[in-house]
Amino acid sequence: MILTARTVALAGRLEPTDFQLEAGKITCLIGPNGSGKTSLLHALARIGKPAGTVEVGGKDVDRLAPEQRARALTYLPASRDIAWPLLARDVVMLGAAGAGGGDREALFASLGMAELADRRMDRLSTGERARVLLARALVARPNVLLLDEPTANLDPLWKIRMMERLSDEAGIGKRAVMIAVHDLDMAAAHADRLIVMQGGRIVADGDPDLVLDDPVIPAVFGVKRTEAGWEMA
């Protein structure tokens, strides 16, 4: 296991939770609004003074120096609301945090950053900012990537590109990738493992197809999967 979380919790938001992530796999985190997806990502990323411990590669992330921590684990927040008067290129470099980031130009190109790199962050569209922020999350080459709704605001082509990129980060880069998403079909298409949250607790965890056809889905979401697509349960 690359990440082991023990009794992580956030008062009033996340019940005490034990948790592990494997390298090379995409785990999707689903649940209705307010179910605790962001809270679980925050607890793993050590945001908001969570209880419990998180180890990456056997090391307690709370005891790591900032550069080591950036290489162990990176969190991409759902908010794209960043209006820094910095060039996109410089925003990405902030994520490198002394980690080298040898293939920066290739990273810019692969994320469509070539044309964005020398534009100011506060003058980009929301989706363009999302691409810059993903590049910033990737540049440190972290062992664990925690991403909160990374495809929100992206057009259909960029949604596919970003999910393919994240599949490569897991499969080729051997990172653990955890993604909070609302799109159940996207979760079904890309996840190796699916976790369902409700009321600040994990209520299902396993193979995506089995989980999506489990009675827990209509109970939690009020929708069910049919041959025609998703319908009200």
Ligand SMILES: Nc1ncnc2c1ncn2[C@@H]1O[C@H](COP(=O)(O)OP(=O)(O)OP(=O)(O)O)[C@@H](O)[C@H]1O
């Ligand atoms: N900073 C905070 N302080 C206190 N409570 C919070 C805070 N942020 C969220 N909450 C509460 O914690 C619960 C879980 O919220 P969280 O943001 O983790 O849900 P979510 O599943 O990510 O929701 P969404 O799908 O709407 O993004 C909610 O009841 C929310 O109101």
